[in-house]
Amino acid sequence: xxxxxxxxxxxxxxxxxxxxxxxxxxxxxxxxxxxxxxxxxxxxxxxxxxxxxxxxxxxxxxxxxxxxxxxxxxxxxxxxxxxxxxxxxxxxxxxxxxxxxxxxxxxxxxxx
Numbered sequence: 001x002x003x004x005x006x007x008x009x010x011x012x013x014x015x016x017x018x019x020x021x022x023x024x025x026x027x028x029x030x031x032x033x034x035x036x037x038x039x040x041x042x043x044x045x046x047x048x049x050x051x052x053x054x055x056x057x058x059x060x061x062x063x064x065x066x067x068x069x070x071x072x073x074x075x076x077x078x079x080x081x082x083x084x085x086x087x088x089x090x091x092x093x094x095x096x097x098x099x100x101x102x103x104x105x106x107x108x109x110x111x112x
Contacts, residue, residue, distance in 0.1 A: 009034040012092055018104055019096060026096045029081075033090035040069070042081055042095045043103045050077035053105055054084075066105040 006014075012028065019026045032038065041053040051071040055064045070080045085091050096103050104110060 007035055008032065008037045008039065008092060012039065012094065015094070015104075015110060018107070018110070022102065022104065024096060024098050024102055024104070026094055028092065029095045030085060030091065030093035032088075032092035037090040037092050038088060039092040039094065040081055040084055041066075041103060041105060042077055042093065043101065044074060044095055044097045045101050046097055046099050048074055050074040051101075051103075052077050052080050053103065066110070 016026055016028070029042070039055065043051045043053065045051075049072065052069045053066050054069045056067045057063075058065045069084075070077060081093055085093065
């Protein structure tokens with residue numbers, strides 16, 4: 001049986017707070033549906049490159065996991081995000097800026 005999901009706006013607020021505690025700049029680029037919007041995280045490494053992450057359902061573990069959707073030049077990643085937004089109006093987009101490539105999505109508590 002899968003665990004209950006958090007309301008998206010609450011998850012986003014908690015994620016933003018955790019990033020700020022690690023002094024990792026992050027911005028909500030697009031505010032999606034407060035209750036059930038999906039979330040994309042764009043990690044900008046400030047060297048012209050970026051990675052985009054989304055949550056995916058893993059059937060084998062009956063849980064949600066963060067997976068890398070795409071990576072490459074930042075401009076191309078912006079186009080990837082724009083394509084996702086074109087068919088999902090409820091989508092949240094968070095941009096994280098960190099030269100070290102930290103996004104914290106692999107930390108406990110951020111997979112719900």
